[in-house]
Amino acid sequence: MKNQGKRMWHWKSFVLLCLAIFILPAGSAFAAVNKPFPQHTTYTSGTIKPNNVSQTVMDNAVKTKWDAWKAAYLKPAGTGKYYVKYNSAGETVSEAHGYGMLFTVLMAGYDSNAQTYYNGLYNYYIAHPSSIDPYLMSWKQNSSFQNIEGEDSATDGDMDIAFSLLLADKQWGSSGTVNYLQAANNIINAIMDNEINQSQWTIRLGDWANSGTYNTATRPSDFMLNHLKAFQAATGDSRWQNVTDKTYTIINSLYSGYSSSTGLLPDFVVYSGGVYKPAAAGFLEDANDGNYNYNSCRTPWRITTDYLLTGDNRALNQLNQMNSWIKTKVNSSPGSIKDGYKLNGSTFGSYNSGAFYAPFGVSAMTSSANQAWLNSVWSHTSGSAAEDYYEDSIKLFSMIVMSGNWWTY
Template identity: 70%
Template sequence: MKKKWSLTIGVSVLASLLLLFTAMNSVCSATTAHYAFPQHTTYTSGTIKPTNVTQSAMDNAVQSKWNTWKSNYLKTAGSGKYYIKYNNAGGTVSEAHGYGMLFTVIMAGYDSNAQTYFDGLYNYYKAHPSSNNSALMAWKQNSSFVNIEGADSATDGDMDIAFSLLLAHKQWGSAGTIDYLSAAKMIINAIMANDVNQSNWTLRMGDWATSGAEATATRPSDFMLDHLKAFKKATSDAKWDNVVGKTYTIINSLYNNYSSSTGLLPDFVVFFSNTYKPAPANYLEDANDGNYNYNSCRIPWRITTDYLVNGDTQAISQLTRMNNWIKSKTRSTPSKILDGYKLNGTAFGSSNSDAFYAPFGVSAMINSSNQSWLNSVWSVTNSSSPKEYYEDSIKLFSMIVMSGNWWTY
């Protein structure tokens, strides 16, 4: 009788412990996002955010845009994998993949499935290695998830994937199924080995650009200075300081020599006669390769984020000139921004694209003299309807930064 009573008590205690463990596990699962959205990051002193809307309203607007973006572009790619649908044919590119990984890690806490999405995107990236370095991602796949147009990499996709893995380590830790920090260091080292020209410390356009004039060319929309500094912090590799220094040198050389009246930077840059110059027409993509076009429209967002989170002033003159120019050019009316300008400020674009006006809201954050302009850009960006993958992605990134919810490693 005593044994039976003891066994019953033992079973009861065991059941209670199991229930307690399950409850504790559920609580832990619900609180695993250490940098849960919204973050409300304190940016560099003197910078601004929109003042014509409350912080809560900005957070809600970002959440709404994320929900729409996720519904339209985040898709399953077989068991345990996700990909980003970047065109109507159902294909994808590594640029889009990097965007998706950044969005999911930043929206964790608000989106309870964020880590599932992130891990699925990671699994897809690992399933599509570059033929030049397996830690980098093959740049393009079709709707059947087959590599097309070469299995080499694109630097911007590689950099965003690497940066997202660093954020994932901060967000969820690296003790789970995926060691995010080790994975981040692996791709960061691969970027240094294959996406960086270590003779002159420039960012290549991809791991394929290793010979001839292409080996010294670069793309200013890849100038993600906050990423580069995070790579240095994570790996303690001092070579990243060389890349940061050279990148800022190129920004200011282009500004001083080719766009001193506008601050605009071109889609592509070539190294010729011992100096960096805007690429000639049809260098890589089209006749506007040397102008401010659909690659460079991301520059006001990409370059400004380093100043916002790190306080680096090396591009502040270029950013200030660019802000003053666009306000004057459009008479402070965001709806008048067109999708394409020569570096002297002459417009050749004809549409008011989200991809062009939203990033100017980020660059406006550097100084209180831009407050009214920033408020206007926020309002236009927030009220805009969904377009295509590219426009909607840049719009969402810009709103994340403008609302104070961008953070770094």
Template identity: 85%
Template sequence: MNKQSKRKPGWKSFIILCLALFILPAGSALAAVNKPFPQHTTYTSGTIKPNNVTQISMDNSVKTKWGEWKAAYLKPAGTGKYYVKYNSDGETVSEAHGYGMLFTVLMAGYDTNAQTYFNGLYNYYTAHPSSINPYLMSWKQNSSFQNIEGEDSATDGDMDIAFALLLADRQWGSAGTINYLQAANNIIGAIMDNEINQTQWTIRLGDWANSGSYNTATRPSDFMLDHLKAFKAATGDARWTSVADKTYTIINSLYTGFSAGTGLLPDFVVYSGGVYKPAAAGFLEDANDGNYNYNSCRTPWRITTDYLISGDNRALAQLTQLNSWIKTKVNSTPGNIKDGYKLNGTTFGSYNSGAFYAPFGVSAMVSSSNQSWLNSLWSHTAGSAAEGYYEDSIKLFSMIVMSGNWWTY
């Protein structure tokens, strides 16, 4: 037998091994990654990104922050499951879970374990259903992974989980061990059935909020317009357009009626006398329920993202006023941003929280007039030390968007 023929069996074995790797089911850890990080999405014409650093530098800063976030907060929860540790007691909430699912699908391609994490997070979600609708997630668990403080849902967590499942379908396909698209349709349908007021077309606080003043109340940090549009695209359900339209109407009603000088939105909104208005103190959480506090600090990121991706400019006036106000308020110095403002611009916070300053970097992207301000916010965020789960999550999301790496279904 000559040398060439001796090599043939090894060569064939190599080809068979390669084929086996490529035809592994999409649910496996080796599924093809269709939209690997970094994505460098082309945002709406006229919008900007930081230009005081290179694209590679921005991508690397996101990778660094992701590594730190993953090490601190993404934890195993038994066989085949992962959860997001949201406080020192080892508890978690569905909001954190949605964040974890979004991060893992967005960082796939760079993080080779992303699909394993994602599937583990999905398995944890399905193991903790709301008692009202099993496709929604029970909102809080203790360190033993037991549901606590009521087995009902929080809308923001469910919306992020649903959106992450749609992205997973785009990222890995739905032919593997988990049918991501079917799972997304299940939770999207449940959100419509139990977390949307189908008389007002408003986003409820959770599946429990279906009576009294809670039935018509809403929370601006849940105004995830790109999610709503993705739900419509995935399901063909025109009711999601009604929700998006009403959401934009409420943004502008609050802006013109209560914060024309600042563009700030309150933590919670109630419907009274035919008008959507800031909630009174103590409505749900604390004395600042009607102020710009630890819920609505996310709105510059959440609302702006839809403009960057779709060009829908219905909130552009509010965002423009917001940028103008905050730049003046803090003398264009991100370190001066505090964690709490009344809608008229009065400061009541005292801490320079990443949950507050980082989202302003996203809203700054709407206009080239904010370029130096955006650059300062990027540098302040990218160079920031770890704070806690909430702040670090919002900083990472804001950096993903600012670096041009956000994408939608």
């Protein structure tokens, strides 16, 4: 009877183990979450967070926005794959995909399925390579998940995918289904080879932008300075230092030359006559390519994040000028921010877009002089209704940073 009891115990244990393996989401069954949300990162000394609400209220607001974002935009894309639905036609772009990969790794711990989503997004990325370099992502797909409008890349999507893979290595380790660190190194090296102009050390628009005016053009919303530093730390490739230094130089050149009263940066930048200047109307997208529009609205979030994490103050004058200008421009009312400004500060936009007001909350974190303004932007953002994929993504990113929950490699 003793042995029979033992055998029965083993049998029950085996069944329970099989059930556990079957029920638990693939890819997340055994991976510990090393940096669960919320993280409460300590940012650079002297920087601030909203103080009109508690930390718990901020964390819960981020969770609520994430739940809504996930329900609206994170969708299955066939067996073992996920994608980010970026418009009503069910299309996606690599920018959106990078956002999804960042969100899922940052929200792990709160979201118990985060690694399953993340690995599904990773599987979709590797299934849609650029025709120029297989480690880069083809920039756009239709609702049938077919590459459309050219099988080449967009640098911002690749940079966010690469950075997310570094975070995934820290979050779950790289010994599971996906070797995140190896995958990160592959795409980081591909970015350096194809999306960095190695004579100017500028960030190109994509792997296709390697001739003529496009070869030296750049886009300030791609100035993800903390990503660049993480890429250098992960790979040991000192060329990333050149890119970081050049990026800061361009920020200050544009600020001193074209927006000294506002600190605003244009959507696109061209290199002409030995200097970097705002692109002319119609350079790539529309008549506002040289203005502060739907690309550069992200710069207060992207650029400030490096200062918050590293204390690198090379863009601080530009950021502080921008903070001062926008507060005055809208009389400290975030609801009065519009979706489009010329670099001299004149308004051409008409809509109070979350893609525009939320990032100003991140830039406000640089100084205690902005406390009341930061509180207002936080409240306006956290209480905002859903918009579209782009606005909702930028609001969520900005809230993650404002609440102290952004971290780096």
